[in-house]
Amino acid sequence: MSEFKGLKAVFLNCSIKKDGSKSHTQLLMNRAAGIMESEGVEVEHVYVLDYDIAFGMIKDGQKEDPKQSDDWPKLQQKIMEANIFVLGSPIWLGAKSSVATLVIERMYAYSGDHNDKDQYAYYGKTGGVLITGNEDGAKAVAMETLYSLSHIGYTIPPQADAAWLGEAGPGPSYGDTEWAGEKLDGPAGYDNDFTNRNTTFMAWNLMHAAKLLQDNGGFPAKGNTSKDWEQVTNAKNQNPEYR
Amino acid sequence: MSEFKGLKAVFLNCSIKKDGSKSHTQLLMNRAAGIMESEGVEVEHVYVLDYDIAFGMIKDGQKEDPKQSDDWPKLQQKIMEANIFVLGSPIWLGAKSSVATLVIERMYAYSGDHNDKDQYAYYGKTGGVLITGNEDGAKAVAMETLYSLSHIGYTIPPQADAAWLGEAGPGPSYGDTEWAGEKLDGPAGYDNDFTNRNTTFMAWNLMHAAKLLQDNGGFPAKGNTSKDWEQVTNAKNQNPEYR
Amino acid sequence: MSEFKGLKAVFLNCSIKKDGSKSHTQLLMNRAAGIMESEGVEVEHVYVLDYDIAFGMIKDGQKEDPKQSDDWPKLQQKIMEANIFVLGSPIWLGAKSSVATLVIERMYAYSGDHNDKDQYAYYGKTGGVLITGNEDGAKAVAMETLYSLSHIGYTIPPQADAAWLGEAGPGPSYGDTEWAGEKLDGPAGYDNDFTNRNTTFMAWNLMHAAKLLQDNGGFPAKGNTSKDWEQVTNAKNQNPEYR
Amino acid sequence: MSEFKGLKAVFLNCSIKKDGSKSHTQLLMNRAAGIMESEGVEVEHVYVLDYDIAFGMIKDGQKEDPKQSDDWPKLQQKIMEANIFVLGSPIWLGAKSSVATLVIERMYAYSGDHNDKDQYAYYGKTGGVLITGNEDGAKAVAMETLYSLSHIGYTIPPQADAAWLGEAGPGPSYGDTEWAGEKLDGPAGYDNDFTNRNTTFMAWNLMHAAKLLQDNGGFPAKGNTSKDWEQVTNAKNQNPEYR
Numbered sequence: 013m014s015e016f017k018g019l020k021a022v023f024l025n026c027s028i029k030k031d032g033s034k035s036h037t038q039l040l041m042n043r044a045a046g047i048m049e050s051e052g053v054e055v056e057h058v059y060v061l062d063y064d065i066a067f068g069m070i071k072d073g074q075k076e077d078p079k080q081s082d083d084w085p086k087l088q089q090k091i092m093e094a095n096i097f098v099l100g101s102p103i104w105l106g107a108k109s110s111v112a113t114l115v116i117e118r119m120y121a122y123s124g125d126h127n128d129k130d131q132y133a134y135y136g137k138t139g140g141v142l143i144t145g146n147e148d149g150a151k152a153v154a155m156e157t158l159y160s161l162s163h164i165g166y167t168i169p170p171q172a173d174a175a176w177l178g179e180a181g182p183g184p185s186y187g188d189t190e191w192a193g194e195k196l197d198g199p200a201g202y203d204n205d206f207t208n209r210n211t212t213f214m215a216w217n218l219m220h221a222a223k224l225l226q227d228n229g230g231f232p233a234k235g236n237t238s239k240d241w242e243q244v245t246n247a248k249n250q251n252p253e254y255r
Numbered sequence: 256m257s258e259f260k261g262l263k264a265v266f267l268n269c270s271i272k273k274d275g276s277k278s279h280t281q282l283l284m285n286r287a288a289g290i291m292e293s294e295g296v297e298v299e300h301v302y303v304l305d306y307d308i309a310f311g312m313i314k315d316g317q318k319e320d321p322k323q324s325d326d327w328p329k330l331q332q333k334i335m336e337a338n339i340f341v342l343g344s345p346i347w348l349g350a351k352s353s354v355a356t357l358v359i360e361r362m363y364a365y366s367g368d369h370n371d372k373d374q375y376a377y378y379g380k381t382g383g384v385l386i387t388g389n390e391d392g393a394k395a396v397a398m399e400t401l402y403s404l405s406h407i408g409y410t411i412p413p414q415a416d417a418a419w420l421g422e423a424g425p426g427p428s429y430g431d432t433e434w435a436g437e438k439l440d441g442p443a444g445y446d447n448d449f450t451n452r453n454t455t456f457m458a459w460n461l462m463h464a465a466k467l468l469q470d471n472g473g474f475p476a477k478g479n480t481s482k483d484w485e486q487v488t489n490a491k492n493q494n495p496e497y498r
Numbered sequence: 499m500s501e502f503k504g505l506k507a508v509f510l511n512c513s514i515k516k517d518g519s520k521s522h523t524q525l526l527m528n529r530a531a532g533i534m535e536s537e538g539v540e541v542e543h544v545y546v547l548d549y550d551i552a553f554g555m556i557k558d559g560q561k562e563d564p565k566q567s568d569d570w571p572k573l574q575q576k577i578m579e580a581n582i583f584v585l586g587s588p589i590w591l592g593a594k595s596s597v598a599t600l601v602i603e604r605m606y607a608y609s610g611d612h613n614d615k616d617q618y619a620y621y622g623k624t625g626g627v628l629i630t631g632n633e634d635g636a637k638a639v640a641m642e643t644l645y646s647l648s649h650i651g652y653t654i655p656p657q658a659d660a661a662w663l664g665e666a667g668p669g670p671s672y673g674d675t676e677w678a679g680e681k682l683d684g685p686a687g688y689d690n691d692f693t694n695r696n697t698t699f700m701a702w703n704l705m706h707a708a709k710l711l712q713d714n715g716g717f718p719a720k721g722n723t724s725k726d727w728e729q730v731t732n733a734k735n736q737n738p739e740y741r
Numbered sequence: 742m743s744e745f746k747g748l749k750a751v752f753l754n755c756s757i758k759k760d761g762s763k764s765h766t767q768l769l770m771n772r773a774a775g776i777m778e779s780e781g782v783e784v785e786h787v788y789v790l791d792y793d794i795a796f797g798m799i800k801d802g803q804k805e806d807p808k809q810s811d812d813w814p815k816l817q818q819k820i821m822e823a824n825i826f827v828l829g830s831p832i833w834l835g836a837k838s839s840v841a842t843l844v845i846e847r848m849y850a851y852s853g854d855h856n857d858k859d860q861y862a863y864y865g866k867t868g869g870v871l872i873t874g875n876e877d878g879a880k881a882v883a884m885e886t887l888y889s890l891s892h893i894g895y896t897i898p899p900q901a902d903a904a905w906l907g908e909a910g911p912g913p914s915y916g917d918t919e920w921a922g923e924k925l926d927g928p929a930g931y932d933n934d935f936t937n938r939n940t941t942f943m944a945w946n947l948m949h950a951a952k953l954l955q956d957n958g959g960f961p962a963k964g965n966t967s968k969d970w971e972q973v974t975n976a977k978n979q980n981p982e983y984r
Binding site (some may be wrong): 026029030061066067068069076077080104105106107108109110111113114116117120156159160164187 | 514515516535547552554555562563566577590591592593594595597599600602603625642645646649650
Binding site for chain 1 (some may be wrong): 284287337374397399402407408410411412413415446464468477484490494497
C-alpha cells in the first residue's frame with residue numbers, strides 16, 4: 013500500500029459540460045483515480061470548466077491584461093506539483109474537446125521553462141489519457157494528447173490510454189442507465205472488460221513510471237538540456253552520409 | 256563511452272524508394288544512430304524495402320501460405336532483440352508512408368504475445384521516430400507512430416521525435432545539394448539547429464529510457480499483465496461515482 | 499465581375515490571440531477574401547475572440563443558463579446566411595486551435611437541424627480552411643477541419659485548403675518583417691508561390707462550388723434526408739454478400 | 742432509374758487480407774455499390790491485393806525497373822475512367838490500412854497530371870470512403886482519406902463517409918455471425934440503422950455530386966489551372982493587410 017506513497021497525480025477533466033456532475037468522462041476518470049488512491053498516490057481532481065481559463069499562448073492572462081480573468085496559473089501549479097498527469101476528454105466529431113485543446117495550449121506556453129537540471133520543465137513527469145464517447149475517435153484523441161505530452165517532456169509509459177465507446181451511432185454514454193427511454197441492463201460500459209483492463213493497465217503503468225522516475229531523481233540529464241546538447245555527442249557532429 | 260554498452264537499437268527506414276541509397280530520411284537516421292553508436296549502443300539498420308514483406312494481420316506469411324514470400328519474421332526478431340526501436344518515415348500527403356503502416360501492422364500482429372513477466376511482449380522497450388519531408392506533416396506522423404508504439408507496450412521517453420521539413424511548397428529534401436537546377440548553399444537541413452537539437456534529444460532520451468528499463472529488469476510487472484490485473488487493485492472494483 | 503454576385507462568404511478567424519490585429523492567419527485570410535470580394539462575393543469577417551462564446555454541445559448558452567453570456571447564436575446566423583464558410587486557424591503542437599475546436603463543436607450542436615428540403619441544415623453550403631504556423635501541422639489541421647465540415651453537410655470542393663509554414667523550427671510567422679532581431683527580406687511568406695497558388699485555387703473553387711450549388715437550388719435532395727432514405731434505394735435493402 | 746445512367750464508379754477495397762472473400766469491409770462496400778447499381782451507375786470492384794502493386798512515388802514501377810512487377814497502371818486507368826471513387830479500408834491501431842496508404846501514394850504520384858482544361862487530373866471526380874473495424878478509428882481514417890482525395894482534386898460531397906464499428910474492445914467484425922464461439926443474433930452490424938443511413942447518404946451524395954459535375958462538363962475551370970491562376974484575380978495581387 014505504501015509503494016507509491018509520496019507520488020502525486022492530477023486528473024484534469026476537459027469535458028465541455030458546464031456542470032461537472034453530468035460528465036460521463038469523470039466516471040471513468042474516477043476509476044483510474046480510485047486505483048491510484050488505493051495504492052497510496054495523492055490524487056487531485058480538476059474540472060477545468062469550474063475555472064475561468066483565458067485563451068492564448070500565454071502564461072498568465074492577467075499579466076497580459078489586468079481586466080482579463082485567468083485561473084490557469086493555479087492549474088499550472090497543480091500540474092507542476094504532480095508526478096502524474098491524466099487528461100480526460102470527451103470526443104466530438106472524432107477530435108479531443110475544445111477544453112482539452114485549450115489545456116494543452118496553456119501547458120505548451122510553459123514548455124520553454126526549465127527544471128533545475130536545465131531540462132524542459134515537464135521532464136521527470138509521466139502522463140496518460142482517458143476518453144469516453146458514443147462511438148468513435150478514442151485513438152485519435154489519445155494520439156494527439158499523448159504526443160503533446162511527450163513533445164513537451166512527459167514520459168509516456170506503455171498503454172497510457174484507456175477509453176469507452178459504444179457501437180457506431182447514437183447511443184448511451186459511459187454510465188448512462190437508460191437510453192431512448194428504455195432502462196439499460198446496468199450502467200453503459202461499467203462491465204466492459206476491455207475498458208476496465210486498459211484503465212487498470214494505464215493507472216498502474218503511470219504509477220510504475222512515476223516511481224521509476226522519482227527513484228531516479230527525475231529523467232537523466234545528459235544530451236537533453238538546452239545548454240549541454242552541443243557539448244556532448246550530438247547530431248551536428250555525426251556524418252549523415254555514414255551508416 | 257560504456258554507460259550504454261549492452262544496449263541494442265534497431266533503426267527501420269520505411270522509405271518508399273526501392274533504392275535505399277536515395278532515401279533522404281536515412282541521412283537523418285544516420286545522425287541519430289551515430290550518436291548512439293558513439294555512446295556504445297549496438298545499432299542495426301534495416302531498410303525495409305530491401306526485404307519482401309507480406310500484407311496482413313499475420314505473424315508469418317509463409318505459414319499462412321507456403322507460396323508467399325515473407326521476410327517479416329527476420330525483422331521481428333531484430334525488433335525483439337533490440338532495447339530501442341526507431342522508425343524512420345517520409346511524409347506523403349501529410350501521412351506516414353505505406354511501408355511504415357505495413358511495419359506497424361506487422362508489429363501489431365505480435366502484440367498479443369507475452370514476455371516472461373506475462374506482460375505484452377514489447378514492454379521494457381523504448382521507441383522513437385524520425386521524419387523528413389518537403390514541407391508538412393511531421394507531427395501527424397509522429398503522433399500516429401508513437402501512439403502505436405505506446406499502445407503495444409513501448410515506453411516513449413520525452414521528445415521522442417525529430418524531423419526536418421522545408422518551407423511550404425515543393426523544395427529540396429533533407430540532404431539535397433541542389434534544387435530546381437540551382438546549387439544550394441550546403442545540403443538542405445544539415446545545419447538546421449532545431450532539427451539537430453531534437454535529434455540529439457531523441458537519441459539521448461531513448462538511451463536513457465532504455466538504460467533505466469534495463470537496470471530495472473524491464474518495466475515493473477504489477478497491474479499490467481494479462482492474468483494478474485483482476486487480482487490487484489483494478490478498475491472493476493472502483494466505484495465510478497466516487498470521487 | 500458579376501458571375502458570383504449574390505453569393506455570401508463568412509471567414510471565421512480562430513486565432514487564440516486576444517487582439518485580432520496581431521493575427522498572422524488573418525493576413526492570409528485577407529488574401530482569399532480579397533479574391534472573393536473582387537469577384538463579387540459579399541464577404542464578412544469574424545474574429546471569434548471578439549465574441550464571448552460558451553462551451554458545450556449547446557445551441558444557445560443563455561437559454562441553458564441566463565447568467566451565462568454567449569454570442570454564438572449571432573455567429574451561427576452569419577454561418578447559416580453564407581454560401582461559403584472559411585475557417586482560419588493557427589497551429590499549436592500540430593493541432594487546430596482551441597478556438598477552432600470550439601467553433602466546430604458549436605456548429606456541430608446545430609447539425610441535427612434540417613433545411614426546407616429535410617436535409618441537414620448545412621447541405622448546400624461549401625467550406626474551406628486556411629492555416630498559418632511556424633513549421634508544421636497544416637495538413638493535420640485541414641484534415642480535421644474539412645472532415646468536420648463535410649460530415650455535417652458541407653460540400654468540399656477540390657483543394658479547399660491553403661497554408662503557409664516556414665522551415666522546421668522557430669521562425670517568423672506569416673507576414674513578419676523581422677525575426678530574431680533581424681529585418682527580413684520582405685514579409686515572411688508573402689511571395690511564397692505555392693501558398694499563393696493554393697490560396698487562389700481554394701478561393702476560386704469555393705466560389706465555383708457555391709455557384710454550382712446555388713444554381714442547382716442547393717444540394718439535390720434524394721436519398722439524403724432524414725425521412726426519405728428508407729423510402730428510396732437504400733443500404734438496408736442491398737444484400738451485403740452480393741457483389 | 743436512368744437518372745444516373747452514364748456514370749461510372751470504382752470501389753477499391755484496401756483490406757490487408759490476402760483472400761478478398763474474407764474481407765468484412767467488402768460487405769459494407771457491396772451495400773453502397775448495390776445502391777449505385779440499382780440507380781443505373783456502372784460499378785467496378787477492385788480488390789487491391791489481387792494485384793501486385795509496387796511501392797514508390799512512381800507512375801509505373803515497370804518503367805522504373807523492368808524486373809519489377811507493377812499492376813498499378815491498370816488500376817489507375819480504372820480510377821481515371823470513373824466519375825466516382827470509393828475507397829474501403831479496415832482500421833488497424835486507429836489508422837487506415839497499409840494498402841490504403843499505398844493506394845493513396847500511387848494516386849498522388851499522378852496528381853501533377855492535367856485534364857484537358859489544364860486542371861489537375863482528378864478535378865471533376867467525386868470521392869468517398871467506407872470503413873469497418875472492431876471498435877475505433879473510423880473518423881480518423883475518413884479524415885485522412887477524404888483529405889487526400891480533396892487535396893488532389895476530388896470534390897467531396899456532404900457526408901461522404903460511412904462506417905461500422907462495434908463497442909470498445911475485441912468483438913465481431915461487420916457481418917460476423919458468431920463471436921467467441923457463440924452464435925450472434927444476426928450478422929454483426931447489418932441492422933445498425935446509423936451505418937445503413939450513412940451508407941445510403943454517402944452513396945446518393947456521391948451520385949448527386951457526380952451528376953452535377955458531369956452535367957456541368959466537369960468542375961469549372963477558372964482560377965484553378967496551372968497556367969491561368971496568375972492571369973486572373975489571385976492571392977498575389979491582394980493586399981494581405983487590407984480587410
